[in-house]
Amino acid sequence: MQQKHSGFMEKASDFVSGKGFYIILALCAAAIGVSGYVLFFTGGNQEEEDQLLQISSQVDTVPKTPEISQPEEEETLQPEEGTAEIPAPQVQEEEAAPSSLPEEDVPAAQTKAPVAEKFINPVQGGQVLRGFSGDTLIQDETMGDWRVHSGVDIACEDGGQVTAIGDGIVTAVFYDDLTGYCLTIDHGNSVISTLRGLMKNATVEEGDTVKMGDLVGGGGSTMTTESAMAPHIHLEVTRDGAFIDPMTLIEGK
Numbered sequence: 001m002q003q004k005h006s007g008f009m010e011k012a013s014d015f016v017s018g019k020g021f022y023i024i025l026a027l028c029a030a031a032i033g034v035s036g037y038v039l040f041f042t043g044g045n046q047e048e049e050d051q052l053l054q055i056s057s058q059v060d061t062v063p064k065t066p067e068i069s070q071p072e073e074e075e076t077l078q079p080e081e082g083t084a085e086i087p088a089p090q091v092q093e094e095e096a097a098p099s100s101l102p103e104e105d106v107p108a109a110q111t112k113a114p115v116a117e118k119f120i121n122p123v124q125g126g127q128v129l130r131g132f133s134g135d136t137l138i139q140d141e142t143m144g145d146w147r148v149h150s151g152v153d154i155a156c157e158d159g160g161q162v163t164a165i166g167d168g169i170v171t172a173v174f175y176d177d178l179t180g181y182c183l184t185i186d187h188g189n190s191v192i193s194t195l196r197g198l199m200k201n202a203t204v205e206e207g208d209t210v211k212m213g214d215l216v217g218g219g220g221s222t223m224t225t226e227s228a229m230a231p232h233i234h235l236e237v238t239r240d241g242a243f244i245d246p247m248t249l250i251e252g253k
Helices: 002-017 020-061 246-250
Strands: 128-130 152-155 161-163 168-176 180-186 191-198 215-218 232-239 242-244
Touching: 168 191, 180 215, 191 215, 232 246, 242 246
Parallel strands: none
Antiparallel strands: 128 152, 152 232, 161 215, 168 180, 180 191, 191 232, 232 242
């Protein structure tokens, strides 16, 4: 046993004294190099980390710029389903002041139409030359034939005064080729009178309001269909559109 141990030691001594010395020296040099490499790079990284920590701490100490808050957009309130919308208040327009125009300046259509309660002869003291025939045919002196006479002929000298037979509104002033110058008055209650054979210049106009006995024109003998008769005017009256005898109104029958 001691012989083996002593042999090992001799071999080791020979190894160290020979090539083994250089090998051990090379291993030591490598160990030193490795240690220096590790120390160099490890130490350098630590310094860089310390510098980064210092910079980070300085950045944290810099006062932060306060953020400007953006105003929130107002939400448009939408009515919930099932709820009625509240109507916007309506501005009431001022009522127009009532017209203060004098009565004579107000159009006739805006005034209350008069209603005749009594009727008179359009020619004061005038005699009836030919009466109302209704549906009966009578002989016409001028035309030389038989025909109905839808009104009454009242004697009136040319230029003689002719008046309204009752209250009413003048609805027409016109000329007819057969019956001459004419004038129509609405007396209300669907009663309308028409004067024919007047002179040219009537004293009233369409739309005028007249009273019973007001002068409306003059006799003119302008009816060609009755020119063979003595000077007169022709008076017709309708009620509800049908001809009636004018004398029933004038005499109050």
